[in-house]
Amino acid sequence: MMTLVLLVFALYALSGWIAVLVAFGYVLGTLARMRPVDLMRVEGPWQVRLFVPTRAYLRLDRVATLCLMLFDLWVVSLILLLGQEGIFTEDWMAHPGMMDTSAASFQSDAVHALLTIMWWTCGFAVLCRWWTAAVAQLCVLSAAAWWIGSFETFWNS
Structure with missing residues (x-):
């Protein structure tokens, strides 16, 4: 089962940049579509205008969140792909226990x-x-950094 998880991460590491570029294009398209719409509220005190954006701006926020999360998944996948051969010693990785001493700080x-x-x-x-x-x-x-930092390695055991 965990080999399947690693396979999914590896496939996303190799092709995830396409998903990130498509999501970035979608962010730019959403930004272009909402250009004539007001991004800030015109009524109310300045605190409301700053912290409570319009509906169009909330839509842009959701699309940007999706784009950034796809980027995050791609970065974590690259780290797992590069570290699976001899750096990380987790049981669910391909070669548990194999150590690459040239990558001590990976x-x-x-x-x-x-x-x-x-x-x-x-x-x-x-x-x-x-x-x-x-x-x-x-x-x-931060959760991904904690997860990667919790992997058992020769230097972190």
Whole structure:
């Protein structure tokens, strides 16, 4: 069963960039369609206008959340694909126990990269007022970094 999970991650790592590009194109298309629509409310106090966007902007937020989550899944899949041959020693991976001593910092570098991507994409989402996308980035990428960091390796046992 877990070999099937690894196969799904490997296939998405190899072809997931297509899904990310299609989702990014969908974000741009949604942005172009909603261009004549007001993005901020015109009535109410400034707090309401800032934190409660219009319906068109909420639709853009949902599409951006989907795009960012597909990107996150692609990054995690690449990390798993690159680390399955000799770095991670999980029982459900292809070669448990096989160690590649030349990649001693792969796990910590992967966790650091996931956390860096989390903060940059979350910051961009906050700047764009995509509240759902920002929360999704914080939840998904921090959980993925914790999961990758919890893998048993020769250096983390």
